[in-house]
Amino acid sequence: MDNFQETSAKGDEAQDLEKLKEEAVKRxxxxxxxxxxxxxKQEEKGLEQIEHxxxxxxxxxNLPGAVSIASSEFAAPIHTLVEEHKKALxxxxxxxxxxxxxxxxxxxxxxxINETFxxxxxxxxNELLAHNSKEEKFLFPVxxxxxxxxxxxxxxxxxxxxxxxxxxxxVKFIQLGTLSFNLMGLATRISDPTSxxxxxxxxxxxxxxxxxxxxxxxxxxxxxxxxLAQKLLSSEDFDLIAVEMNAF
Numbered sequence: 001m002d003n004f005q006e007t008s009a010k011g012d013e014a015q016d017l018e019k020l021k022e023e024a025v026k027r028x029x030x031x032x033x034x035x036x037x038x039x040x041k042q043e044e045k046g047l048e049q050i051e052h053x054x055x056x057x058x059x060x061x062n063l064p065g066a067v068s069i070a071s072s073e074f075a076a077p078i079h080t081l082v083e084e085h086k087k088a089l090x091x092x093x094x095x096x097x098x099x100x101x102x103x104x105x106x107x108x109x110x111x112x113i114n115e116t117f118x119x120x121x122x123x124x125x126n127e128l129l130a131h132n133s134k135e136e137k138f139l140f141p142v143x144x145x146x147x148x149x150x151x152x153x154x155x156x157x158x159x160x161x162x163x164x165x166x167x168x169x170x171v172k173f174i175q176l177g178t179l180s181f182n183l184m185g186l187a188t189r190i191s192d193p194t195s196x197x198x199x200x201x202x203x204x205x206x207x208x209x210x211x212x213x214x215x216x217x218x219x220x221x222x223x224x225x226x227x228l229a230q231k232l233l234s235s236e237d238f239d240l241i242a243v244e245m246n247a248f
Contacts (some may be wrong), residue, residue: 009138042143045202067227077139077245078226083132085218088123095120096211107187107200117184117191124177130248139229140167146232162225169217176210209248 071082098116102109144163153159183203190196233241 005046018220035069075239091120091123092214103204121181134245138241143229176206180207
């Protein structure tokens, strides 16, 4: 993703706006279905029975079994991921501040806000997605097996672990990041003030959702998932993960 202000695309403005409205309606319908889906509720009921995992905590930042471990005390691969989280949180914090200032200014873009947005989306593309790929390719498969073996999973025909939730978050990051970026780019091409504000409001809400999900995801990994990995994985497991991550 390049600087969103420089984004350009073909197509009629009215058609773009209509597509946006349809997308907003679809997202609202999906959220409603997820909320009322009896199958999903049954799965969540099973997940609630799991202790010491971030599957369905009673409070987002009050996880049962959460453990605070100094970054230096983790095995090398986990230490690397935790340090990358610290860098990500700094970028997220800058983006959040710029986003709030953008809205406070009546969605008027100045050079500093524009540069901060550009830096965040560049980091998102080049570093955050690569970080997620390392977790998915090298840590998650091994840890998922260990969680199943140790009983840290949901009940049901297809047991779920915290890994399933983390991978689902990764998909949502891509969806929300892409949508936020594209909406901001679309807004620069809309001349009608009312339509432009509608698009920017939607971009703002999606960006806020992305920020909160990123923060919660990092918290869950740092204080629940990674301590579990430290507990369940052997030194041989970590050695192999380190080799694979270094070659990535």
